[in-house]
Amino acid sequence: MRLAQRRMIGSITIVGASLAGHASAKALRAQGFTGTITLIGGEAHQPYDRPPLSKGFLSGALAQADLALEADAEDLGINWLLGSAATHLDAVTHTVTLSGGHQVTSDAIVIATGSRARTLGSVPSGASAGASAGASDLAGLHTLRNLEDAIALRSELIPGARLVIVGSGFIGLEVASTAVELGVDALVLGSDRAPLARLFGERVAATVTRLHERHGVRLRNGVRVTAVLGPHRVTGVQLDSGEVVPADLVLLAIGSEPNVEWLADSGLAIAGGVVCDERGNTSAARIVAVGDCAAWFDPVRARAHRIEHWTDSRDRAAIAVTSLLEQPHPARPERPSYLWSDQCDARIQFAGRLLGDEEATVEVGDAVEVDEASEFGAAAEVAESAGTVRPIELLVVYRRAGECVAVLGINQPSLIAKWRKRLTLAATDFSPSPVRESSTLQGVLPT
Amino acid sequence: MRICSLAELARGEALRFDGVSPPIAVFHTEDGQVFAIDDTCTHQDASLADGWVEGCEVECPLHASRFDLRTGAVDAPPAKRGVRSHSVTLQDGEIHVTLSEDVPALPPGVSY
Numbered sequence: 193m194r195l196a197q198r199r200m201i202g203s204i205t206i207v208g209a210s211l212a213g214h215a216s217a218k219a220l221r222a223q224g225f226t227g228t229i230t231l232i233g234g235e236a237h238q239p240y241d242r243p244p245l246s247k248g249f250l251s252g253a254l255a256q257a258d259l260a261l262e263a264d265a266e267d268l269g270i271n272w273l274l275g276s277a278a279t280h281l282d283a284v285t286h287t288v289t290l291s292g293g294h295q296v297t298s299d300a301i302v303i304a305t306g307s308r309a310r311t312l313g314s315v316p317s318g319a320s321a322g323a324s325a326g327a328s329d330l331a332g333l334h335t336l337r338n339l340e341d342a343i344a345l346r347s348e349l350i351p352g353a354r355l356v357i358v359g360s361g362f363i364g365l366e367v368a369s370t371a372v373e374l375g376v377d378a379l380v381l382g383s384d385r386a387p388l389a390r391l392f393g394e395r396v397a398a399t400v401t402r403l404h405e406r407h408g409v410r411l412r413n414g415v416r417v418t419a420v421l422g423p424h425r426v427t428g429v430q431l432d433s434g435e436v437v438p439a440d441l442v443l444l445a446i447g448s449e450p451n452v453e454w455l456a457d458s459g460l461a462i463a464g465g466v467v468c469d470e471r472g473n474t475s476a477a478r479i480v481a482v483g484d485c486a487a488w489f490d491p492v493r494a495r496a497h498r499i500e501h502w503t504d505s506r507d508r509a510a511i512a513v514t515s516l517l518e519q520p521h522p523a524r525p526e527r528p529s530y531l532w533s534d535q536c537d538a539r540i541q542f543a544g545r546l547l548g549d550e551e552a553t554v555e556v557g558d559a560v561e562v563d564e565a566s567e568f569g570a571a572a573e574v575a576e577s578a579g580t581v582r583p584i585e586l587l588v589v590y591r592r593a594g595e596c597v598a599v600l601g602i603n604q605p606s607l608i609a610k611w612r613k614r615l616t617l618a619a620t621d622f623s624p625s626p627v628r629e630s631s632t633l634q635g636v637l638p639t
Numbered sequence: 640m641r642i643c644s645l646a647e648l649a650r651g652e653a654l655r656f657d658g659v660s661p662p663i664a665v666f667h668t669e670d671g672q673v674f675a676i677d678d679t680c681t682h683q684d685a686s687l688a689d690g691w692v693e694g695c696e697v698e699c700p701l702h703a704s705r706f707d708l709r710t711g712a713v714d715a716p717p718a719k720r721g722v723r724s725h726s727v728t729l730q731d732g733e734i735h736v737t738l739s740e741d742v743p744a745l746p747p748g749v750s751y
Binding site: 211215218254613 | 685686689690691693700701702703713715716717718719720747
Protein backbone atom coordinates (compact mmCIF):
# COMPACT_ATOMS: atom_id res chain seq x y z
CA MET A 193 0.00 0.00 0.00
CA ARG A 194 2.81 2.40 0.82
CA LEU A 195 4.30 1.91 -2.61
CA ALA A 196 0.96 2.41 -4.22
CA GLN A 197 0.55 5.61 -2.25
CA ARG A 198 3.74 7.04 -3.63
CA ARG A 199 3.09 6.17 -7.23
CA MET A 200 2.05 9.21 -9.21
CA ILE A 201 -1.55 9.48 -10.26
CA GLY A 202 -1.67 9.24 -14.03
CA SER A 203 -5.22 8.08 -14.54
CA ILE A 204 -8.46 8.73 -12.70
CA THR A 205 -11.84 7.09 -13.20
CA ILE A 206 -14.91 9.06 -12.22
CA VAL A 207 -17.91 6.82 -11.67
CA GLY A 208 -21.05 8.85 -12.25
CA ALA A 209 -21.56 11.36 -15.06
CA SER A 210 -23.99 13.78 -13.49
CA LEU A 211 -23.35 17.04 -11.64
CA ALA A 212 -20.80 15.78 -9.10
CA GLY A 213 -18.95 13.61 -11.63
CA HIS A 214 -18.79 16.34 -14.23
CA ALA A 215 -17.72 18.91 -11.62
CA SER A 216 -15.00 16.50 -10.52
CA ALA A 217 -13.64 16.31 -14.06
CA LYS A 218 -13.70 20.09 -14.33
CA ALA A 219 -11.97 20.45 -10.98
CA LEU A 220 -9.28 17.92 -11.93
CA ARG A 221 -8.38 19.95 -15.00
CA ALA A 222 -8.67 23.25 -13.14
CA GLN A 223 -6.27 21.90 -10.52
CA GLY A 224 -3.73 20.94 -13.12
CA PHE A 225 -4.32 17.23 -13.60
CA THR A 226 -3.23 16.38 -17.14
CA GLY A 227 -3.56 12.61 -16.98
CA THR A 228 -6.32 10.35 -18.24
CA ILE A 229 -9.85 10.96 -17.03
CA THR A 230 -12.43 8.27 -17.68
CA LEU A 231 -16.01 9.24 -16.91
CA ILE A 232 -18.46 6.38 -16.47
CA GLY A 233 -22.19 7.09 -16.63
CA GLY A 234 -25.08 4.70 -16.20
CA GLU A 235 -27.27 6.91 -18.34
CA ALA A 236 -26.54 7.32 -22.04
CA HIS A 237 -26.59 11.12 -21.86
CA GLN A 238 -23.83 13.66 -21.51
CA PRO A 239 -24.01 15.34 -18.07
CA TYR A 240 -27.24 17.26 -17.66
CA ASP A 241 -28.81 19.48 -15.06
CA ARG A 242 -31.57 17.83 -13.03
CA PRO A 243 -33.28 20.74 -11.24
CA PRO A 244 -35.20 21.79 -14.39
CA LEU A 245 -36.70 18.29 -14.67
CA SER A 246 -39.40 19.31 -12.20
CA LYS A 247 -39.71 22.86 -13.50
CA GLY A 248 -38.74 24.34 -16.88
CA PHE A 249 -38.11 21.06 -18.65
CA LEU A 250 -41.30 19.51 -17.29
CA SER A 251 -43.33 22.52 -18.40
CA GLY A 252 -41.82 22.38 -21.89
CA ALA A 253 -40.12 25.79 -21.57
CA LEU A 254 -36.70 24.16 -21.79
CA ALA A 255 -35.50 21.58 -24.29
CA GLN A 256 -33.12 18.72 -23.62
CA ALA A 257 -30.20 20.67 -25.08
CA ASP A 258 -30.81 23.43 -22.54
CA LEU A 259 -30.02 21.03 -19.72
CA ALA A 260 -26.40 20.39 -20.73
CA LEU A 261 -23.97 20.93 -17.87
CA GLU A 262 -21.03 21.34 -20.19
CA ALA A 263 -20.39 24.95 -21.12
CA ASP A 264 -20.38 25.92 -24.79
CA ALA A 265 -17.21 24.61 -26.46
CA GLU A 266 -16.07 22.87 -23.28
CA ASP A 267 -13.51 20.15 -23.88
CA LEU A 268 -11.97 18.53 -20.82
CA GLY A 269 -10.34 15.70 -22.74
CA ILE A 270 -12.45 13.02 -21.11
CA ASN A 271 -12.82 9.38 -22.12
CA TRP A 272 -16.57 8.97 -21.93
CA LEU A 273 -18.04 5.59 -21.05
CA LEU A 274 -21.75 6.35 -21.07
CA GLY A 275 -24.72 4.01 -21.00
CA SER A 276 -23.42 1.26 -18.76
CA ALA A 277 -23.55 1.34 -14.99
CA ALA A 278 -20.74 0.34 -12.68
CA THR A 279 -21.49 -2.93 -10.93
CA HIS A 280 -18.35 -3.60 -8.90
CA LEU A 281 -15.33 -1.86 -7.45
CA ASP A 282 -12.04 -3.44 -6.49
CA ALA A 283 -10.80 -0.84 -4.04
CA VAL A 284 -7.25 -2.21 -3.97
CA THR A 285 -6.53 -2.32 -7.70
CA HIS A 286 -8.91 0.59 -8.44
CA THR A 287 -10.76 -1.50 -10.98
CA VAL A 288 -14.35 -0.70 -11.88
CA THR A 289 -16.48 -3.34 -13.57
CA LEU A 290 -19.31 -2.21 -15.82
CA SER A 291 -22.64 -3.90 -16.42
CA GLY A 292 -21.43 -5.29 -19.73
CA GLY A 293 -18.43 -6.91 -18.05
CA HIS A 294 -15.94 -4.30 -19.28
CA GLN A 295 -13.33 -3.29 -16.69
CA VAL A 296 -11.50 -0.02 -16.17
CA THR A 297 -8.39 0.15 -13.99
CA SER A 298 -6.84 3.45 -12.98
CA ASP A 299 -4.67 4.98 -10.30
CA ALA A 300 -7.51 6.65 -8.44
CA ILE A 301 -11.30 6.76 -8.30
CA VAL A 302 -13.96 9.39 -7.78
CA ILE A 303 -17.26 7.84 -6.73
CA ALA A 304 -20.18 10.03 -7.79
CA THR A 305 -23.00 7.61 -8.48
CA GLY A 306 -25.68 9.84 -7.02
CA SER A 307 -29.05 8.72 -5.78
CA ARG A 308 -32.34 7.43 -7.07
CA ALA A 309 -35.95 8.13 -6.27
CA ARG A 310 -37.45 6.15 -3.46
CA THR A 311 -40.46 4.00 -4.17
CA LEU A 312 -43.20 2.88 -1.80
CA GLY A 313 -41.72 -0.59 -1.68
CA SER A 314 -38.46 0.80 -0.37
CA VAL A 315 -39.99 2.87 2.41
CA PRO A 316 -38.65 1.37 5.61
CA SER A 317 -42.01 1.46 7.41
CA GLY A 318 -43.09 -1.31 5.09
CA ALA A 319 -46.54 0.20 4.93
CA SER A 320 -46.91 -0.68 1.31
CA ALA A 321 -48.99 -3.78 1.55
CA GLY A 322 -50.77 -4.78 -1.63
CA ALA A 323 -49.50 -6.21 -4.83
CA SER A 324 -49.60 -2.98 -6.76
CA ALA A 325 -47.41 -0.89 -4.49
CA GLY A 326 -43.94 -0.42 -5.81
CA ALA A 327 -44.80 -2.02 -9.12
CA SER A 328 -42.89 0.24 -11.44
CA ASP A 329 -44.61 -1.12 -14.53
CA LEU A 330 -47.97 0.21 -13.37
CA ALA A 331 -49.01 2.69 -16.06
CA GLY A 332 -49.41 6.21 -14.73
CA LEU A 333 -47.12 5.64 -11.74
CA HIS A 334 -44.09 7.89 -11.83
CA THR A 335 -40.97 8.86 -9.99
CA LEU A 336 -38.77 11.76 -11.07
CA ARG A 337 -35.05 11.52 -11.12
CA ASN A 338 -33.76 11.41 -14.67
CA LEU A 339 -34.53 12.72 -18.11
CA GLU A 340 -36.62 9.71 -19.15
CA ASP A 341 -38.69 10.05 -15.97
CA ALA A 342 -39.40 13.68 -16.82
CA ILE A 343 -40.30 12.90 -20.42
CA ALA A 344 -42.66 10.14 -19.30
CA LEU A 345 -44.30 12.33 -16.68
CA ARG A 346 -44.60 15.27 -19.06
CA SER A 347 -46.41 13.15 -21.62
CA GLU A 348 -49.20 12.57 -19.09
CA LEU A 349 -49.53 16.11 -17.78
CA ILE A 350 -52.55 16.95 -19.90
CA PRO A 351 -55.18 19.51 -18.92
CA GLY A 352 -57.78 18.07 -16.58
CA ALA A 353 -55.74 15.04 -15.59
CA ARG A 354 -55.85 14.24 -11.88
CA LEU A 355 -52.29 14.07 -10.59
CA VAL A 356 -51.72 12.84 -7.07
CA ILE A 357 -48.27 13.64 -5.74
CA VAL A 358 -47.16 11.56 -2.79
CA GLY A 359 -44.73 13.65 -0.76
CA SER A 360 -44.71 17.36 0.05
CA GLY A 361 -40.98 17.96 -0.20
CA PHE A 362 -39.27 20.12 -2.78
CA ILE A 363 -39.70 17.80 -5.77
CA GLY A 364 -43.36 17.17 -5.03
CA LEU A 365 -44.10 20.85 -4.57
CA GLU A 366 -42.19 21.87 -7.69
CA VAL A 367 -43.98 19.31 -9.84
CA ALA A 368 -47.32 20.41 -8.38
CA SER A 369 -46.55 24.00 -9.29
CA THR A 370 -45.58 23.06 -12.85
CA ALA A 371 -48.52 20.70 -13.29
CA VAL A 372 -51.06 23.35 -12.30
CA GLU A 373 -49.57 25.70 -14.87
CA LEU A 374 -50.22 22.99 -17.48
CA GLY A 375 -53.88 22.79 -16.47
CA VAL A 376 -53.47 19.60 -14.46
CA ASP A 377 -55.47 19.06 -11.28
CA ALA A 378 -52.64 18.57 -8.79
CA LEU A 379 -53.14 17.23 -5.29
CA VAL A 380 -50.18 16.90 -2.92
CA LEU A 381 -50.45 14.31 -0.16
CA GLY A 382 -47.90 14.98 2.55
CA SER A 383 -47.15 13.10 5.73
CA ASP A 384 -45.84 16.29 7.32
CA ARG A 385 -48.21 18.52 9.28
CA ALA A 386 -47.65 21.11 6.53
CA PRO A 387 -45.33 21.23 3.53
CA LEU A 388 -41.70 21.62 4.63
CA ALA A 389 -42.77 22.12 8.27
CA ARG A 390 -40.52 19.40 9.63
CA LEU A 391 -37.51 20.90 7.88
CA PHE A 392 -38.11 24.63 8.24
CA GLY A 393 -40.84 25.20 10.82
CA GLU A 394 -44.39 26.52 10.90
CA ARG A 395 -43.93 29.98 9.45
CA VAL A 396 -42.19 28.73 6.34
CA ALA A 397 -44.78 25.98 6.00
CA ALA A 398 -47.61 28.50 6.30
CA THR A 399 -46.12 30.71 3.62
CA VAL A 400 -45.43 27.79 1.29
CA THR A 401 -49.02 26.67 1.82
CA ARG A 402 -50.24 30.12 0.87
CA LEU A 403 -48.07 30.14 -2.24
CA HIS A 404 -49.49 26.85 -3.41
CA GLU A 405 -53.11 27.50 -2.59
CA ARG A 406 -52.90 30.80 -4.43
CA HIS A 407 -51.37 28.98 -7.38
CA GLY A 408 -54.16 26.41 -7.47
CA VAL A 409 -52.39 23.42 -5.96
CA ARG A 410 -54.45 21.33 -3.54
CA LEU A 411 -52.66 20.17 -0.40
CA ARG A 412 -53.55 17.50 2.13
CA ASN A 413 -51.31 17.19 5.14
CA GLY A 414 -50.68 14.54 7.73
CA VAL A 415 -51.75 11.67 5.52
CA ARG A 416 -49.89 8.48 4.83
CA VAL A 417 -50.20 6.59 1.57
CA THR A 418 -50.10 2.84 1.93
CA ALA A 419 -50.68 1.67 -1.62
CA VAL A 420 -50.99 2.76 -5.19
CA LEU A 421 -54.05 1.14 -6.72
CA GLY A 422 -54.00 -0.58 -10.12
CA PRO A 423 -53.92 -3.19 -11.44
CA HIS A 424 -52.79 -2.16 -14.95
CA ARG A 425 -53.06 1.58 -14.75
CA VAL A 426 -53.23 3.66 -11.60
CA THR A 427 -56.73 4.41 -10.40
CA GLY A 428 -55.80 6.07 -7.14
CA VAL A 429 -53.91 5.76 -3.91
CA GLN A 430 -54.98 4.30 -0.62
CA LEU A 431 -54.38 6.09 2.67
CA ASP A 432 -53.72 4.37 5.96
CA SER A 433 -57.23 5.37 7.03
CA GLY A 434 -58.53 3.17 4.23
CA GLU A 435 -59.69 6.15 2.19
CA VAL A 436 -59.09 5.90 -1.52
CA VAL A 437 -58.02 9.06 -3.34
CA PRO A 438 -58.72 8.74 -7.07
CA ALA A 439 -55.97 9.62 -9.55
CA ASP A 440 -55.19 9.41 -13.25
CA LEU A 441 -51.51 9.50 -12.52
CA VAL A 442 -49.38 9.34 -9.42
CA LEU A 443 -45.95 10.76 -8.71
CA LEU A 444 -43.98 9.31 -5.82
CA ALA A 445 -41.82 12.14 -4.48
CA ILE A 446 -40.79 10.62 -1.18
CA GLY A 447 -37.08 11.23 -1.15
CA SER A 448 -34.03 9.48 -2.49
CA GLU A 449 -31.68 6.64 -1.75
CA PRO A 450 -27.95 6.63 -2.48
CA ASN A 451 -26.67 4.45 -5.30
CA VAL A 452 -24.14 2.50 -3.28
CA GLU A 453 -25.25 -1.12 -3.72
CA TRP A 454 -22.56 -1.65 -6.36
CA LEU A 455 -19.98 -1.00 -3.63
CA ALA A 456 -21.37 -3.57 -1.20
CA ASP A 457 -18.40 -5.97 -1.50
CA SER A 458 -15.77 -3.31 -2.17
CA GLY A 459 -14.71 -3.09 1.45
CA LEU A 460 -15.49 0.63 1.54
CA ALA A 461 -17.28 1.86 4.65
CA ILE A 462 -20.93 2.42 3.74
CA ALA A 463 -23.50 3.84 6.15
CA GLY A 464 -26.38 5.62 4.48
CA GLY A 465 -23.89 6.64 1.80
CA VAL A 466 -20.18 6.21 1.16
CA VAL A 467 -18.59 7.24 4.45
CA CYS A 468 -16.01 9.99 3.97
CA ASP A 469 -13.99 12.36 6.09
CA GLU A 470 -14.83 16.04 5.82
CA ARG A 471 -12.84 16.36 2.61
CA GLY A 472 -14.23 13.46 0.65
CA ASN A 473 -11.66 10.76 1.43
CA THR A 474 -13.26 7.33 1.72
CA SER A 475 -11.91 4.53 3.88
CA ALA A 476 -9.73 3.37 0.96
CA ALA A 477 -6.60 5.05 -0.38
CA ARG A 478 -6.98 7.15 -3.50
CA ILE A 479 -10.74 6.80 -3.58
CA VAL A 480 -12.92 9.81 -2.89
CA ALA A 481 -16.69 10.15 -3.03
CA VAL A 482 -18.83 13.18 -3.70
CA GLY A 483 -22.42 14.13 -4.36
CA ASP A 484 -25.65 12.44 -3.32
CA CYS A 485 -24.03 9.03 -2.81
CA ALA A 486 -21.50 10.35 -0.29
CA ALA A 487 -21.85 10.95 3.44
CA TRP A 488 -19.09 13.34 4.44
CA PHE A 489 -18.16 13.81 8.06
CA ASP A 490 -20.05 16.80 9.42
CA PRO A 491 -18.09 18.30 12.32
CA VAL A 492 -21.15 20.03 13.78
CA ARG A 493 -23.27 16.91 13.75
CA ALA A 494 -20.17 14.88 14.70
CA ARG A 495 -21.11 12.15 12.28
CA ALA A 496 -21.21 11.37 8.59
CA HIS A 497 -24.12 13.14 6.94
CA ARG A 498 -25.40 12.81 3.39
CA ILE A 499 -26.29 16.11 1.73
CA GLU A 500 -28.35 16.05 -1.46
CA HIS A 501 -28.19 19.70 -2.45
CA TRP A 502 -27.18 20.65 -5.94
CA THR A 503 -24.61 23.24 -4.88
CA ASP A 504 -22.91 20.88 -2.45
CA SER A 505 -22.61 18.22 -5.14
CA ARG A 506 -20.98 20.73 -7.45
CA ASP A 507 -18.74 22.54 -4.98
CA ARG A 508 -17.56 19.59 -2.95
CA ALA A 509 -16.16 18.04 -6.12
CA ALA A 510 -13.30 20.54 -6.04
CA ILE A 511 -12.55 19.64 -2.40
CA ALA A 512 -12.64 15.90 -3.09
CA VAL A 513 -10.34 16.30 -6.06
CA THR A 514 -7.88 18.34 -4.01
CA SER A 515 -7.84 15.47 -1.51
CA LEU A 516 -7.33 12.94 -4.26
CA LEU A 517 -4.41 14.84 -5.79
CA GLU A 518 -2.96 15.26 -2.29
CA GLN A 519 -2.70 18.98 -2.77
CA PRO A 520 -3.04 21.40 0.14
CA HIS A 521 -6.59 22.53 0.74
CA PRO A 522 -7.01 26.28 0.36
CA ALA A 523 -7.52 28.01 3.67
CA ARG A 524 -10.93 29.52 3.26
CA PRO A 525 -14.03 29.44 5.35
CA GLU A 526 -16.58 26.75 4.80
CA ARG A 527 -19.49 28.06 2.79
CA PRO A 528 -22.85 27.26 4.29
CA SER A 529 -24.79 24.61 2.49
CA TYR A 530 -27.16 26.28 0.04
CA LEU A 531 -30.29 25.22 -1.80
CA TRP A 532 -32.97 26.85 -3.89
CA SER A 533 -36.36 25.82 -5.11
CA ASP A 534 -38.41 27.68 -7.69
CA GLN A 535 -42.13 27.05 -7.32
CA CYS A 536 -45.36 28.98 -7.86
CA ASP A 537 -43.40 31.91 -9.34
CA ALA A 538 -41.51 32.23 -6.05
CA ARG A 539 -37.88 31.65 -5.25
CA ILE A 540 -37.22 29.74 -2.08
CA GLN A 541 -33.62 29.85 -0.90
CA PHE A 542 -31.99 28.33 2.13
CA ALA A 543 -28.47 28.49 3.49
CA GLY A 544 -26.96 26.99 6.59
CA ARG A 545 -27.34 23.91 8.70
CA LEU A 546 -30.41 23.03 10.76
CA LEU A 547 -30.33 20.41 13.47
CA GLY A 548 -33.91 20.97 14.55
CA ASP A 549 -33.40 22.80 17.84
CA GLU A 550 -33.05 26.32 16.44
CA GLU A 551 -35.15 29.31 17.24
CA ALA A 552 -36.76 30.75 14.10
CA THR A 553 -37.36 34.49 13.78
CA VAL A 554 -39.29 36.12 10.97
CA GLU A 555 -37.24 39.12 9.88
CA VAL A 556 -39.21 39.95 6.75
CA GLY A 557 -42.74 38.86 6.09
CA ASP A 558 -46.37 39.58 6.47
CA ALA A 559 -47.62 39.90 10.01
CA VAL A 560 -49.78 36.83 9.73
CA GLU A 561 -50.80 35.76 13.18
CA VAL A 562 -49.87 32.19 13.79
CA ASP A 563 -53.14 30.67 14.77
CA GLU A 564 -52.72 26.95 15.11
CA ALA A 565 -56.30 26.17 14.18
CA SER A 566 -56.94 28.29 11.14
CA GLU A 567 -53.55 29.39 9.99
CA PHE A 568 -53.16 27.45 6.79
CA GLY A 569 -56.65 27.71 5.37
CA ALA A 570 -57.30 31.29 6.34
CA ALA A 571 -54.10 32.69 4.94
CA ALA A 572 -55.09 31.91 1.38
CA GLU A 573 -58.43 33.64 1.74
CA VAL A 574 -56.75 36.76 3.06
CA ALA A 575 -54.59 36.86 -0.03
CA GLU A 576 -57.58 36.35 -2.30
CA SER A 577 -59.72 39.02 -0.70
CA ALA A 578 -56.95 41.56 -1.04
CA GLY A 579 -57.85 41.68 -4.73
CA THR A 580 -54.37 42.30 -6.03
CA VAL A 581 -51.85 39.51 -5.97
CA ARG A 582 -48.81 40.83 -4.23
CA PRO A 583 -45.62 38.82 -4.14
CA ILE A 584 -45.23 36.76 -1.04
CA GLU A 585 -42.05 37.58 0.84
CA LEU A 586 -40.45 35.93 3.81
CA LEU A 587 -37.11 35.86 5.52
CA VAL A 588 -36.63 33.56 8.48
CA VAL A 589 -33.40 33.51 10.47
CA TYR A 590 -32.58 30.47 12.56
CA ARG A 591 -30.49 30.87 15.69
CA ARG A 592 -28.94 28.43 18.10
CA ALA A 593 -27.75 29.86 21.41
CA GLY A 594 -28.13 33.32 19.91
CA GLU A 595 -25.88 32.46 16.97
CA CYS A 596 -27.25 32.67 13.41
CA VAL A 597 -26.89 29.24 11.86
CA ALA A 598 -29.27 29.30 8.90
CA VAL A 599 -31.58 31.49 6.88
CA LEU A 600 -34.51 30.85 4.57
CA GLY A 601 -35.91 33.37 2.14
CA ILE A 602 -38.88 33.44 -0.17
CA ASN A 603 -38.43 36.03 -2.92
CA GLN A 604 -35.49 37.58 -1.09
CA PRO A 605 -32.43 36.92 -3.28
CA SER A 606 -30.50 40.03 -2.25
CA LEU A 607 -30.98 39.49 1.44
CA ILE A 608 -30.16 35.81 1.14
CA ALA A 609 -26.93 36.69 -0.66
CA LYS A 610 -25.97 38.98 2.23
CA TRP A 611 -26.92 36.39 4.80
CA ARG A 612 -24.90 33.70 3.09
CA LYS A 613 -21.84 35.91 3.46
CA ARG A 614 -22.62 36.54 7.11
CA LEU A 615 -23.03 32.85 7.78
CA THR A 616 -19.70 32.16 6.12
CA LEU A 617 -17.95 34.76 8.21
CA ALA A 618 -19.56 33.33 11.34
CA ALA A 619 -18.22 29.92 10.35
CA THR A 620 -14.64 31.18 10.32
CA ASP A 621 -14.67 31.06 14.12
CA PHE A 622 -15.07 27.38 13.69
CA SER A 623 -11.99 25.55 12.50
CA PRO A 624 -12.36 22.08 11.08
CA SER A 625 -10.05 19.42 12.39
CA PRO A 626 -6.75 19.29 10.52
CA VAL A 627 -6.51 16.95 7.60
CA ARG A 628 -3.18 15.41 6.75
CA GLU A 629 -1.04 17.90 4.94
CA SER A 630 0.68 16.87 1.78
CA SER A 631 4.19 18.24 1.60
CA THR A 632 4.74 17.96 -2.13
CA LEU A 633 2.78 17.69 -5.33
CA GLN A 634 4.27 14.29 -6.04
CA GLY A 635 0.81 12.88 -6.56
CA VAL A 636 0.26 14.94 -9.66
CA LEU A 637 1.49 13.85 -13.02
CA PRO A 638 3.74 16.72 -14.11
CA THR A 639 3.17 16.57 -17.84
CA MET B 640 -18.80 56.51 -18.95
CA ARG B 641 -18.56 57.49 -15.29
CA ILE B 642 -20.13 55.06 -12.85
CA CYS B 643 -19.30 56.47 -9.43
CA SER B 644 -16.33 57.40 -7.32
CA LEU B 645 -14.20 54.58 -6.00
CA ALA B 646 -14.88 55.81 -2.47
CA GLU B 647 -18.59 55.12 -2.95
CA LEU B 648 -17.97 51.46 -3.64
CA ALA B 649 -16.27 49.76 -0.70
CA ARG B 650 -14.13 46.68 -1.13
CA GLY B 651 -16.27 43.59 -1.27
CA GLU B 652 -19.20 45.58 -2.61
CA ALA B 653 -20.88 45.63 -5.99
CA LEU B 654 -23.41 47.90 -7.62
CA ARG B 655 -25.92 47.50 -10.40
CA PHE B 656 -25.73 50.34 -12.91
CA ASP B 657 -28.88 50.60 -14.98
CA GLY B 658 -27.92 53.76 -16.83
CA VAL B 659 -27.17 51.44 -19.75
CA SER B 660 -29.19 48.69 -21.34
CA PRO B 661 -28.78 45.89 -20.42
CA PRO B 662 -27.57 46.99 -16.98
CA ILE B 663 -24.03 46.28 -15.86
CA ALA B 664 -22.58 45.25 -12.50
CA VAL B 665 -19.44 46.86 -11.11
CA PHE B 666 -17.47 44.98 -8.49
CA HIS B 667 -14.79 46.20 -6.09
CA THR B 668 -13.07 43.04 -4.89
CA GLU B 669 -11.60 42.47 -1.46
CA ASP B 670 -8.10 42.85 -2.87
CA GLY B 671 -8.91 46.20 -4.44
CA GLN B 672 -9.56 45.42 -8.09
CA VAL B 673 -12.55 46.83 -9.97
CA PHE B 674 -14.38 44.86 -12.65
CA ALA B 675 -17.47 45.46 -14.77
CA ILE B 676 -19.59 42.77 -16.42
CA ASP B 677 -23.18 42.50 -17.58
CA ASP B 678 -25.45 42.36 -14.55
CA THR B 679 -27.93 39.79 -15.83
CA CYS B 680 -27.08 36.10 -15.43
CA THR B 681 -27.25 34.23 -18.73
CA HIS B 682 -29.10 31.30 -17.15
CA GLN B 683 -32.15 33.02 -15.66
CA ASP B 684 -33.04 36.59 -14.78
CA ALA B 685 -30.96 37.49 -11.75
CA SER B 686 -28.73 40.41 -10.80
CA LEU B 687 -25.10 39.39 -10.51
CA ALA B 688 -24.45 42.51 -8.42
CA ASP B 689 -26.33 40.62 -5.67
CA GLY B 690 -23.99 37.69 -6.14
CA TRP B 691 -21.26 36.24 -4.04
CA VAL B 692 -17.74 37.35 -4.93
CA GLU B 693 -14.78 35.17 -4.10
CA GLY B 694 -11.46 36.09 -5.62
CA CYS B 695 -12.11 37.04 -9.23
CA GLU B 696 -15.32 35.10 -9.49
CA VAL B 697 -18.96 35.99 -8.88
CA GLU B 698 -21.63 33.43 -8.08
CA CYS B 699 -25.17 34.17 -9.23
CA PRO B 700 -27.46 34.74 -6.23
CA LEU B 701 -30.14 32.40 -7.57
CA HIS B 702 -28.78 29.23 -9.10
CA ALA B 703 -25.11 29.63 -8.26
CA SER B 704 -23.65 29.82 -11.76
CA ARG B 705 -20.17 31.30 -11.59
CA PHE B 706 -18.58 33.88 -13.86
CA ASP B 707 -15.02 35.12 -14.11
CA LEU B 708 -15.05 38.84 -13.32
CA ARG B 709 -12.04 39.45 -15.56
CA THR B 710 -13.39 37.84 -18.72
CA GLY B 711 -17.07 37.15 -18.07
CA ALA B 712 -16.52 33.46 -18.90
CA VAL B 713 -18.66 30.79 -17.22
CA ASP B 714 -16.70 28.98 -14.53
CA ALA B 715 -19.50 26.77 -13.23
CA PRO B 716 -22.94 25.67 -14.44
CA PRO B 717 -25.92 25.84 -14.76
CA ALA B 718 -25.12 28.81 -17.02
CA LYS B 719 -23.55 27.76 -20.30
CA ARG B 720 -22.80 31.16 -21.83
CA GLY B 721 -20.57 33.88 -20.45
CA VAL B 722 -21.52 37.47 -19.78
CA ARG B 723 -19.78 40.40 -21.45
CA SER B 724 -16.94 42.04 -19.59
CA HIS B 725 -16.38 45.77 -19.88
CA SER B 726 -13.13 47.62 -19.51
CA VAL B 727 -12.72 49.67 -16.36
CA THR B 728 -10.46 52.66 -15.85
CA LEU B 729 -9.88 54.68 -12.71
CA GLN B 730 -9.39 58.42 -13.21
CA ASP B 731 -8.97 60.77 -10.27
CA GLY B 732 -10.71 58.31 -7.97
CA GLU B 733 -13.63 57.86 -10.35
CA ILE B 734 -14.68 54.55 -11.88
CA HIS B 735 -15.17 54.74 -15.64
CA VAL B 736 -16.44 51.90 -17.82
CA THR B 737 -16.17 51.42 -21.55
CA LEU B 738 -18.89 49.08 -22.72
CA SER B 739 -18.06 45.98 -24.71
CA GLU B 740 -19.34 46.05 -28.27
CA ASP B 741 -20.19 42.35 -28.19
CA VAL B 742 -23.81 41.24 -28.30
CA PRO B 743 -25.02 40.58 -24.75
CA ALA B 744 -26.08 37.03 -23.86
CA LEU B 745 -29.38 37.37 -22.04
CA PRO B 746 -31.34 34.54 -20.45
CA PRO B 747 -34.47 33.15 -22.14
CA GLY B 748 -37.42 35.49 -21.88
CA VAL B 749 -35.39 38.55 -20.91
CA SER B 750 -34.91 41.52 -23.18
CA TYR B 751 -33.87 45.12 -22.74
